[in-house]
Amino acid sequence: MRVRMDSRGTEGTAREPATQDVRARLAVALDVADLDAALEMARLVAPWFGVAKIGLELWAAAGPRSVEPIRGLGLEVFCDLKLHDIPTTVGRASRVIGGLGVAYVTLHASGGTAMLRAGVEGLAAGASAAGLQAPCALGVTVLTSEPDASHFDERLDTAVASGCGGVVCSVRELDRVRSGNHDLVTVVPGIRPAGAGADDQARVGTPGEVARAGGDVLVVGRPRHRCRGPGRCREEDPRRGRRRAGRRLAERRGGAQAAAGLPLGDRCVC
Numbered sequence: 001m002r003v004r005m006d007s008r009g010t011e012g013t014a015r016e017p018a019t020q021d022v023r024a025r026l027a028v029a030l031d032v033a034d035l036d037a038a039l040e041m042a043r044l045v046a047p048w049f050g051v052a053k054i055g056l057e058l059w060a061a062a063g064p065r066s067v068e069p070i071r072g073l074g075l076e077v078f079c080d081l082k083l084h085d086i087p088t089t090v091g092r093a094s095r096v097i098g099g100l101g102v103a104y105v106t107l108h109a110s111g112g113t114a115m116l117r118a119g120v121e122g123l124a125a126g127a128s129a130a131g132l133q134a135p136c137a138l139g140v141t142v143l144t145s146e147p148d149a150s151h152f153d154e155r156l157d158t159a160v161a162s163g164c165g166g167v168v169c170s171v172r173e174l175d176r177v178r179s180g181n182h183d184l185v186t187v188v189p190g191i192r193p194a195g196a197g198a199d200d201q202a203r204v205g206t207p208g209e210v211a212r213a214g215g216d217v218l219v220v221g222r223p224r225h226r227c228r229g230p231g232r233c234r235e236e237d238p239r240r241g242r243r244r245a246g247r248r249l250a251e252r253r254g255g256a257q258a259a260a261g262l263p264l265g266d267r268c269v270c
Contacts, residue, residue, distance in 0.1 A: 023050025029221030035062040046073050053078040067100045076103035084108035091118035098126025102135050109139035109155035116162030136165035144170045144190035147202040171205030174213040188215040
């Protein structure tokens with residue numbers, strides 16, 4: 001599901017399962033090296049998160065066999081491999097990945113237009129051969145661990161020219177995507193609760209900041225791993241009991257429209 005949001009505030013409770021539209025906006029990063037541990041994590045957060053991100057660590061441990069059991073939990077799979085190689089290699093690898101039934105796949109926008117286009121076409125070809133919907137190709141613009149995002153505009157243009165369906169960027173670049181009127185899904189990592197350390201990230205934002213800036217899919221990793229469990233943070237700290245909701249009526253490709261509330265605040269991401 002490709003989504004949009006903005007910032008009309010409502011309230012919610014952490015203990016209630018989220019709606020399908022809200023779940024589609026939240027991605028949990030399964031950054032572990034064991035498939036069983038990843039599945040347990042995914043199972044725990046599935047009532048609230050609708051997307052599970054497979055990064056290099058889990059892919060190195062379990063590879064393509066990690067996809068189907070995660071999908072079996074009712075989660076969309078975000079394959080975050082950041083493909084970057086010569087166009088022929090990226091195209092062939094993308095064709096294989098496109099046949100796995102994943103929803104999102106990342107490619108490095110720094111690889112150039114030819115490489116990204118080969119990836120986009122490979123994903124579509126692999127999905128078509130398997131009778132599946134093509135994954136959304138995401139151009140990775142500038143890693144959130146890098147303080148210098150001066151290459152962002154160039155890489156955004158490359159992603160658009162190559163036919164990518166979205167980009168990965170930090171909260172700081174969201175307005176530049178929107179100001180260009182690009183019909184792109186924006187996937188935002190570097191999510192940190194207010195007052196939390198940035199770890200190795202340089203360009204971060206709170207969940208509420210990302211929602212208000214119009215981010216479409218929020219990728220939550222280490223803060224979710226550290227959380228004591230959905231709802232418990234707010235039970236133990238009443239300051240965390242209020243959340244904001246982002247909502248946007250957005251015209252989707254094909255003329256469809258969608259609106260959903262996103263219950264997110266600035267302190268906890270559970």
